[in-house]
Amino acid sequence: MRRLFENLWRRPIKQQLNLIYIPVILISAILIGIFSYLFQIKQIEKNSSFLLENSVNQTAISVNEKINIPFSQMVAESDSVSVGNLFMNRYTEEDKSRKYMDILDCYNQMGSVYYSINDMIDSIYFVTNTGVEVSLYKGDTPVNIGIDFNEWFNRDIYSETGYGWIESHEDKVFSSKSPRSVISIVKKFGTKDSKNKAILIYNLKTEYFKELLDKVNISPNGYVVVMSPDGKAIVNSTIKTLNIEDNDTAKIKSDIERGSINDTKIGKEKVSIYSSSEDNLWKVIGIVPKKDLVSEANNLKVILIAFIGILSIVLLYISTLLAKGVSKPIEILSNKVKEFEFGNINVEFEIDTENELGTLSKGLERFKESVLELLRKVMQEEKQKSKLELLIMQSQIKPHFLYNTLGSIKHLIDMGRNDKASEMCAALSKFYMIGLSAGRDIIYVSEEIEHIRNYLKIQQMRYDKEFEFYINISEEIMNEKMLILTLQPIIENAIYHGIKGKEGLGTIILSGNKKEDKMIFEIYDDGLGMSEQELDNLITAINNRNDQQLKSFGLRNVNNRLKLYFGSKARMNFFSIKNEFTQVIIEIPTEAGQKGEEKYV
Missing domain, CATH: 3.30.565.10 (Histidine kinase-like ATPase, C-terminal domain)
Structure with missing residues (x-):
């Protein structure tokens, strides 16, 4: 033992300090880790639920932003002057050219919308009861273009503002040889008793929303549902756990009116439901099985253990820095003397300390000034x-x-x-x-x-x-x-x-x-x-x-x-x-x- 201590004191100062600090730091880190794990494990399980809810909310915001894009484009086109003129038929026999210019402007607006979100939008169709028809579709040549105006106008899908959604269906506006599944946003102009009426239809690609929901990963077995006001839903196209039955949609719709639900059943599985704020008449809902919450808690336990390991490494690094901080002034003085020997006359020996090293540095500074005076001569x-x-x-x-x-x-x-x-x-x-x-x-x-x-x-x-x-x-x-x-x-x-x-x-x-x-x-x-x-x-x-x-x-x-x-x-x-x-x-x-x-x- 005596020989061991003699070898220790013969080592450089930095190594001596490290050999003292490192065991103390390691023991402290291990004790802190054990007590932290025991006290925090229950809190981690509670926090996992809170973090997951935040994650779902953020995902819901992102999905809603996607849905808002075509809706806001439709609102902008509906409020445009050219669409208003065509809807109200504000033309005489003498200004047919102005009518054609409004039709062209309406078509250009459709083109601008189509090319800005062509990955989402399938087709656009505008028609009035006076016979004006403007359409934009870039797919296969349609067999038929058009709608039964009265049937569409009288559908029970519209809100008080005249906007309505139609869940995923086969497109009949632009009928083609290859059936296409679309979601329709519909705007009707006028009322049942109005002289002038019009309908504007934005057909969105169902596959786009399914792919969008496929990319959302809120938990290993969780999924996102976009629900329309009538309880119909566009569901993740690769549902990981269960299908939503008609009676389940009614239950979900009833539950989300009271906010997020932590414990409920969908089918035979116990889940937690997190709903977003309502935008554009649709709800974005995250459904997470309870087993995923437990899994998340277990993951956080592993993270905590990893954190304790990292903390040990950090503390070891800090101990090395402390040892270096004590030995650094001596090393600095040594390096400055070497610099001065190699001709760096601007080196400063002053060290901001009042101990023995400060006295030594002041002596070296006075020596340097004497040498510089000789050099000046x-x-x-x-x-x-x-x-x-x-x-x-x-x-x-x-x-x-x-x-x-x-x-x-x-x-x-x-x-x-x-x-x-x-x-x-x-x-x-x-x-x-x-x-x-x-x-x-x-x-x-x-x-x-x-x-x-x-x-x-x-x-x-x-x-x-x-x-x-x-x-x-x-x-x-x-x-x-x-x-x-x-x-x-x-x-x-x-x-x-x-x-x-x-x-x-x-x-x-x-x-x-x-x-x-x-x-x-x-x-x-x-x-x-x-x-x-x-x-x-x-x-x-x-x-x-x-x-x-x-x-x-x-x-x-x-x-x-x-x-x-x-x-x-x-x-x-x-x-x-x-x-x-x-x-x-x-x-x-x-x-x-x-x-x-x-x-x-």
Whole structure:
């Protein structure tokens, strides 16, 4: 026993707590289950009856809603203007067309009803004593269409409002070779002494209601009956227990007038009867054998036992959560220390507790702040280093361009073209007025474009107009700011490595526009272009700080400066086809687009 406890205390805290909680929880759950079963079994038997009654009522509501659909459609059609006009025969010899329009409207109403509930409705028939007849039937071609008007009008089926039901019968309105069983809703217009009379008949499919009742499952042996006012009933077509005799229907009708009956006999079987509220002259009644109520009670007993089992599992889970809740702060501190070791400097060690773990967490938080202070000092030194790298890159760009330009001026003087050399010197002077820019690194786009224009003029004079250039910059970005000498090295590359080796006149196009919070600059030349391998090598060289290829020198410096100033928000993309063209697209964030980005400017 002593060794057992020694092994227990050597385990992790979470396991120790679980080994204590679990036996206590299991014993408690079993005791609760036993006492709950003993005390609740009788109440479960009572509740089963109550639940079943509610179930029957809900089923009755659903069935009544189905029955209400054609009845409400009939009421709507009966109250329509066109049916009223046809019934009252409100026409003269001169307005026969209006009569035909009312007949057409009546037929259209029938069609609308038929196609909206065609799974339920068999046919519709309207007739007046003046000879107007409108019908809709989509089944087999009927042998005969029509009714004995007086016989139908004088039937003893109508309520005071003129509506009546006829239980399931063979349809004689639309007589066909194949007999059809229907339930008829009938509306008569007028009285026995009225001059104008009419009858509207909705024939419903008996099979639809039988199938509907077949789907109702209120208990293993229970069933639903839809009863008409005269005591006739449409019964579930696969009755599970017994048939309803004529004397039974009278008894059911008498019983349901007093509400739901818990103990009565239908035939030889003891049942409970649950009736719905009366709608459309029909009653929906649920009949449940008493043996089903006992069965339901037994089922609930099984459910209770299952519930007790589930409760035990839940309680075990809760015990695990309690153990986890006690050990979690220690685990959290351990994981946070690991996060901090892997470089997450934003981790918080604070734990909202006043015990020993709270003291430990505060100590770790103070330690973290000391480390972060050292990191901030290191980051400041890195920023200073980055600024120095920027100055070095700019010092690489400016002499590089000046060397090439002075070489061009010397070349013109050697050729004796002093006027061109003088013009080039003037352009160079303007170029450097912007290029030096009083030591500024950031200038307006308009200044950078003027800078490029002077540069291209210089190169155009040097190469004696061997190329032409076009500059198309949107006025929308002229007052935006950008890095000085961003575009010039790319233009220079286009001349020296694209246009210079091309036979015939070359073209350089510089365009710029704004897209959302970015400026997009495109530099295009129709020079020598590059193959896919050459383009890949160029991109690799641009991204390699130690690469010293002359072709990538200016482009690499521009790329590095853009990354240094704008980070991932600036981008350079290259596209080229050998002996066709080269295109460079530069994306630079506007001042609005730079928000949230750390900058060294």
